[in-house]
Amino acid sequence: MCIIVYKPQGKQLPSTDTLRACWDNNPDGAGIMWPDGNHVNIKKGFMAWPSFLEALEEVTSSIDVASTPMALHFRIATHGAVVPGCCHPFAVKDSLAKMRMTEIGADVGFMHNGTLAGLDTNDATSDSMAFVKAVLVPLKDMSDDFLSDKRALRIIEGSTQGSRFLIMSKTGTVRLFGNWVKDHGILYSNKNFHTRYTYTPTLFDNSIYDAWAAFSNLDESLVRYGLFEACKDCSMLFDCAEYLPICTDALQASEMVASWA
Structure with a gap:
């Protein structure tokens, strides 16, 4: 189970301890994306905690973090190999090769937490990548601004299969799909941002x-x-x-x- 961490505009990133818990619970690679008005900037494929932390520090030192929406993804592989190119985020482009690029600018970027059935996947193509190619790219091509198109948004919402999606545009528009957890103004795609814990069922649970x-x-x-x-x-x-x-x-x-x- 992966986790997406979304920091809206006006908020600071979670603590390093929280991000480390996200990594420890989802250690198959990480990625970062943020908009600058011209592109959604994507950096991913960090397969070790020190390399991710170094990249994050490099990004945050070059932007105004508080005024910039940012999304981080920590992966556990369910479809696709554990390799840098299968990490999130993915550029919404009609090219699997470009989706696998570990550093790229795009009009729109995509992150996914969950699993999607019924898509053409293999070791080089995860379910998330297949969803981008089969669903998001056609929707983007049919609309000048599909993140503001209610018809497109309904199609995406109906395609989640219980997953959580985050889609970000170069102008900073962010759309979330599925159920999210809010903690101190940060949105998480599940509760996997805590240090690993064990539930204790009770008669009232x-x-x-x-x-x-x-x-x-x-x-x-x-x-x-x-x-x-x-x-x-x-x-x-x-x-x-x-x-x-x-x-x-x-x-x-x-x-x-x-x-x-």
Whole structure:
């Protein structure tokens, strides 16, 4: 499970400790994007914490952080190889090669947290990249400003499959899709910005109790709670029960469990 950290205009970035927790919980590579009026600037493919921190410090020393919206992405791979080019963000361009570039300017940039089914993926093409090519690029081509086009926004909202999306334009417009967590003015795509924690179910914690109870009758109850048989071995079970199911089918659930192994 990845995490997106969105710092709106007027806010400062989270503490280094918080960002380190995001990295430790999602260590398959990181990326940064921010607008400057002419481009959305994308830097990504940082596969070690020191290299990410050095890049972030370089970026923040060259811009007015408080007045600039910024988005950071920390990845756990579910589709696509663990390589710099598969890290987020992605330039919304009709070229997989350009999406894989670790430093690029674009009119629009995209970040994704979750999994998307029904797309043409392989080791070099993640579900996020396939979504950009299949959905976002055509929408962008059909509208001068698709982030202000209500028709395009409805299509994107209907395509999330329970994921969280962040789309940023070169002018600083940012659109968020899905359910987000707000903490001290910063928006996170899930609760994975905390140091790794363990839930303790109680009699009053109905959603978690129901998630566990579902396993007593696999045939009838699992689907109702958005769960699959593999979920019982997944580190994200309580997150899904309390917040929002991540996986949409049994294969994705199995892949998610494998990513934590």
